[in-house]
Amino acid sequence: xxxxxxxxxxxxxxxxxxxxxxxxxxxxxxxxxxxxxxxxxxxxxxxxxxxxxxxxxxxxxxxxxxxxxxxxxxxxxxxxxxxxxxxxxxxxxxxxxxxxxxxxxxxxxxxxxxxxxxxxxxxxxxxxxxxxxxxxxxxxxxxxxxxxxxxxxxxxxxxxxxxxxxxxxxxxxxxxxxxxxxxxxxxxxxxxxxxxxxxxxxxxxxxxxxxxxxxxxxxxxxxxxxxxxxxxxx
Amino acid sequence: xxxxxxxxxxxxxxxxxxxxxxxxxxxxxxxxxxxxxxxxxxxxxxxxxxxxxxxxxxxxxxxxxxxxxxxxxxxxxxxxxxxxxxxxxxxxxxxxxxxxxxxxxxxxxxxxxxxxxxxxxxxxxxxxxxxxxxxxxxxxxxxxxxxxxxxxxxxxxxxxxxxxxxxxxxxxxxxxxxxxxxxxxxxxxxxxxxxxxxxxxxxxxxxxxxxxxxxxxxxxxxxxxxxxxxxxxxxxxxxxxxxxxxxxxxxxxxxxxxxxxxxxxxxxxxxxxxxxxxxxxxxxxxxxxxxxxxxxxxxxxxxxxxxxxxxxxxxxxxxxxxxxxxxxxxxxxxxxxxxxxxxxxxxxxxxxxxxxxxxxxxxxxxxxxxxxxxxxxxxxxxxxxxxxxxxxxxxxxxxxxxxxxxxxxxxxxxxxxxxxxxxxxxxxxxxxxxxx
Ligand SMILES: Nc1ncnc2c1ncn2[C@@H]1O[C@H](COP(=O)(O)OP(=O)(O)OP(=O)(O)O)[C@@H](O)[C@H]1O
Ligand SMILES: [Mg+2]
Numbered sequence: 001x002x003x004x005x006x007x008x009x010x011x012x013x014x015x016x017x018x019x020x021x022x023x024x025x026x027x028x029x030x031x032x033x034x035x036x037x038x039x040x041x042x043x044x045x046x047x048x049x050x051x052x053x054x055x056x057x058x059x060x061x062x063x064x065x066x067x068x069x070x071x072x073x074x075x076x077x078x079x080x081x082x083x084x085x086x087x088x089x090x091x092x093x094x095x096x097x098x099x100x101x102x103x104x105x106x107x108x109x110x111x112x113x114x115x116x117x118x119x120x121x122x123x124x125x126x127x128x129x130x131x132x133x134x135x136x137x138x139x140x141x142x143x144x145x146x147x148x149x150x151x152x153x154x155x156x157x158x159x160x161x162x163x164x165x166x167x168x169x170x171x172x173x174x175x176x177x178x179x180x181x182x183x184x185x186x187x188x189x190x191x192x193x194x195x196x197x198x199x200x201x202x203x204x205x206x207x208x209x210x211x212x213x214x215x216x217x218x219x220x221x222x223x224x225x226x227x228x229x230x231x232x233x234x
Numbered sequence: 235x236x237x238x239x240x241x242x243x244x245x246x247x248x249x250x251x252x253x254x255x256x257x258x259x260x261x262x263x264x265x266x267x268x269x270x271x272x273x274x275x276x277x278x279x280x281x282x283x284x285x286x287x288x289x290x291x292x293x294x295x296x297x298x299x300x301x302x303x304x305x306x307x308x309x310x311x312x313x314x315x316x317x318x319x320x321x322x323x324x325x326x327x328x329x330x331x332x333x334x335x336x337x338x339x340x341x342x343x344x345x346x347x348x349x350x351x352x353x354x355x356x357x358x359x360x361x362x363x364x365x366x367x368x369x370x371x372x373x374x375x376x377x378x379x380x381x382x383x384x385x386x387x388x389x390x391x392x393x394x395x396x397x398x399x400x401x402x403x404x405x406x407x408x409x410x411x412x413x414x415x416x417x418x419x420x421x422x423x424x425x426x427x428x429x430x431x432x433x434x435x436x437x438x439x440x441x442x443x444x445x446x447x448x449x450x451x452x453x454x455x456x457x458x459x460x461x462x463x464x465x466x467x468x469x470x471x472x473x474x475x476x477x478x479x480x481x482x483x484x485x486x487x488x489x490x491x492x493x494x495x496x497x498x499x500x501x502x503x504x505x506x507x508x509x510x511x512x513x514x515x516x517x518x519x520x521x522x523x524x525x526x527x528x529x530x531x532x533x534x535x536x537x538x539x540x541x542x543x544x545x546x547x548x549x550x551x552x553x554x555x556x557x558x559x560x561x562x563x564x565x566x567x568x569x570x571x572x573x574x575x576x577x578x579x580x581x582x583x584x585x586x587x588x589x590x591x592x593x594x595x596x597x598x599x600x601x602x603x604x605x606x607x608x609x610x611x612x613x614x615x616x617x618x619x620x621x622x623x624x625x626x627x628x629x630x631x632x633x634x635x636x637x638x639x640x641x642x643x644x645x646x647x648x649x650x651x652x653x654x655x656x657x658x659x660x661x662x663x664x665x666x667x668x669x670x
Contacts, residue, residue, distance in 0.1 A: 054665035059578065080582060087580020094668055098575045102254040114246045115581040119239030161579070173668075 004071045006169055006200045007033040007056065012065035012075075013223075014051055025051045027223030028065070033169065038192065038201040040211035042228060043220035049204045050173055052220065056202065057090050057171050058082040087117040091162030091170045091199075093191070095177035097154040099146040106142040109133060109161045132160040136190050152183035159190055169200040176210060188213060240585055247576070248589045252596070255565065262558045262594070263601045266647050269551030270598075270605040273643040276547045278609055278636035280540040284532065285633075291528040293465035296403045298529050301496050303504065304522040309488030311511040311519065316475045318507045319397035321416055325500040325507065327397040329475060329490040331482070332390060332448040335436065335456075340386020343439070347390035349467035350435055389435040392468050393447065395475035395490075403495040404464070411460025414474055424477035426456045432469035433461040447481055454481045551643055558651030562594055566655040573659050574667035587656040591649070598648025602640045609636060 012029040015022045025048040033039055043049045054060045055067070058077065067075040069089065077085065099108050109129045113120055120128070133139040136156040146154055155175060162170060172191055176184030188203075188210050195201050203214060211217045217228040252259055296302060307315070312329065319327045334342050343353040399416050400406075406413070414427055426445075428436065436458070446453045456473070464470060479487065496504055511519045566573070573586055610632045617630060 050669045051665070054668065057578070059665040059668060060663075083577065083580050083582045085580075086578060092578055092668070098571060098668070100572055100575070103250065107250075111247075111576065112579040114243045115576065115579050116240040116243040116585040117580050117582075119242050165579075 005032045005034050005068070006037070006070065007031065008066075008068040008071075009056070010066040010068070012052075012055060012062045012067060014048075014055060014060075014062050016051065024223060026055070026062070029220075029223070029225050031218070031225055033200040033202060035168070035198045035200055036195050037216070038195045038214040039203065040214035040217045040228075041202065041204045041220055041225070042206070042208070042211055042217065043204075047220045048223060049220050052225075053171050053173050053202065053204060056169075057092060058086055084117055087112075087115055087165065089168045091165065091167035093155070093159050093162050093170065093172040093175045095174040097146070097151075097158040097178075099154055099157055101146050104143050104145055105133065105138070105149065105157045105160075106130075108146070108157055109164050112161050112164050128164055129160070132164040133157070135163060135193075136160045150183075151179050152186060155179060155183075155187050156190060159187065163194060167199065169202065170194055172201070172203045174204055174206065176205065176207060184210065240582075243581070244585055244589050244592065247581075247586075248592050248596075251569075251589065251593055258561055258565065259593075259597055262561050262597045262651075263604065265557030265561075266551070266554035266598065266601045266644075266651075267605060269547065269554035269647065270601050270640055270643045271608060272547035272550045273544065274602075274605050274609040274636050274640040275612075276540065276543040277639035278613065278633055280536060280543070281633040281635045282630060284536050285630075287532050287536070288529060290465045291532065293404055293406060293463065295528060296495055296526045297405070298526055299497060300403045300526045301500075302524050302526065303494040303496070305492045305494065305511070306517065306520055307488060307490065307492040308515060308517070309484035310514045312487040312490065312492060313479070313484070314510050314514060315492055315507060316395075316397050316479060318510055319494075319503075320476065321398060322503060323398050323402055325398075325494055325496040325503045326400045326403065327475070328400065328493045328495070329395040329487070330493075331393040331395065331478070331486075331490055333393040333471065334388050334390050334446045334448065335432075335444065335471075336388030336439070337386045338388075338444060338446060338453070340388050342386075342388040342390040344390050344435075344469065347392055347468050350389075350431055350438075350469065351467075387439055389432070389439060389469055391432055392466075392470040393478065394470060394472050395478045396472055397475045400472075400495060403497075406462035406464050409461045409463055411458075413460055413462065414472060416474060420474055420476040420480065421457075422480070424454055424456045424473050424481070425459045426471045426473050427460045427462055428458060429462060429464045429466055429470040429472075431467055432471055435469050447478070450482055450486060452481055454478075551647055555647045555650045558594055558597065558647065559654060562590070562651055562655035563658065566590065566658050569659070570662055571667055573662050574664045577662070577664050578668060583660040587660040590656040590659045591652040594652030594655070595645065595648035598644035598646075598651070599641065600644075601647070602644030605644075606632075606637050606640045609640070 009029050009031040012026055013024065014026040015024045017023070029052060031039070041049055041052070055062050058074070061077075062075055065075065066073055069085065074085065100111065103111070106126070106129055109132055110125055113125050113128065130139055130142065133142055136159050138153055138156050138160070141149060141153060141157075146157070149157065155178070159175070170191060175191065176187055179187060184207065191201055191203065192213060201214070203210070205211050211228070218225045219228045292298075305311075305315075315327050319325055332347065336342065344350055396414065396416075399414070401413065409430065410433070411427070414425060444453060445456045462472070494504065508519055508521060576586060577583060613630065613632050
């Protein structure tokens, strides 16, 4: 663990306005993630877990509070720079796999490298993609299109896509939500393995078994993160 | 690295998009095709019409930039002009007389001379003695004591006397035989070159080649050496001035109006000529100058028509644009998740918008290429089918202006049809799409 945390959130707030009146979703979130850390976030449906991940992943910006990435405040970073940071710093895994159905597994992973942020020649690109597919154990399925893959295999393609740029932080939003227990455990194994190489992991899940494999387990309630055991054992 | 990385990424992403939606790209092209073709056709048609009209006017008036000078003349000044200008091409003079070819002692079939399509019709009823030529000049027909001559196998011609080769100014194409030779001494029997109308008259009415220059006593026997196209409907014969003048009295020469053709180089010779003419003339020699500028003149006339037709073509194009726009918006709607995902992995929104725009631009350009191809082929087909009958379509190359118009139409349609979807693609909120 180095001194400067990967991520440090300090009093982050977010209010969302749908139809009707504005609803405060996050009201002062504090969170620190160091390299190699793994954090699970639990919470009721609708408590704002996905909203929090979208702030961490720079899909959206907080209303107030500080967001330090490697010690630099990026709470109000402009979109161009945010796109570059998403490419360089983050890997994303979602409950739905978001694979492009007209592309093969290899091309689906490759798309994270073909994003207008730098350029790798075809060969190097292919080598990286194959290494990532190897890492999640499905290199032999590289030429398959999503329709010919099982749910677990599809999710592993998505994880390979998240890993291929060697991100500093993995953000996973209910990655096992669409999978059976056994396959889900396998997916968590793959994500967990990434933390051994110094990658930070923030995992949103409803499954306590998966959550308990992380170093820390937090719960999002009333727009704030609290350690899970406080809620359970007090 | 930065820019080329972007560009290459755009190529890969755009290529994947088009490959995944080949049929859709094709249908967009179909919807756009008619509009672009209409633009190409209108532009090609107007350029060709313009060219044909201009070529016609060049024959009839003179090339643009030519100075035409009309001079009052007299029996004394005309020989001086002919002498001064003999064999020169920097200033060329013309004198227009009237002659009759055919049976002697009969009334020509086209008094005036008038175009042959009015042959055997008296313009103002049978008893009229007034005849008019195509330029609107009218004169009283000569009449002998017995009244109007009987009609006969004779054609009246405009006889144009040339001091030198006029073709640098009015580029008559030779259609048969050869053009006048202005080198060497004049021949005793004048050589004539006919225009189409005169040549037609001679073959159609099987005229004996006896020529009578109006109001002259002696009749030369001309040799007809060729036919040219001069875009004149009045039967006309061109002849070397020195050859024709041998048969004309100085009194009748003085009645002919003298017209000069020159461009910048001819100015010194013109001044010499004017000085020499003034020296022998009692009346002042009054030159009336005009510079031919038909391009501008007919440009104005045709432009209005062109804009009207282009406007209609643009409407057809607009319908095609609506088609592309429809397809483009539907496609972006379908690709919301893809775009959100691409942005999530770091693709800049501008690049995505650019790719969407580029996809429709490529569609527009491909359509333009197809429309231009069809235009070129169509013109060739029209040329082989109607080339003989329509001067305008004979052996013409596809005008580049029409190609440019097609490409511009394709680009504009691509931009109009792609901009909206591109903006929409750039605005997709990732957070909403990716929420689980
Ligand atoms: N664009 C939006 N505008 C307004 N409200 C929104 C918007 N998106 C989400 N919300 C609301 O914000 C709250 C938090 O949503 P979020 O998706 O973060 O919950 P979550 O904790 O991820 O739930 P789940 O466990 O079901 O995924 C929800 O009540 C939702 O209705
Ligand atoms: Mg959620």
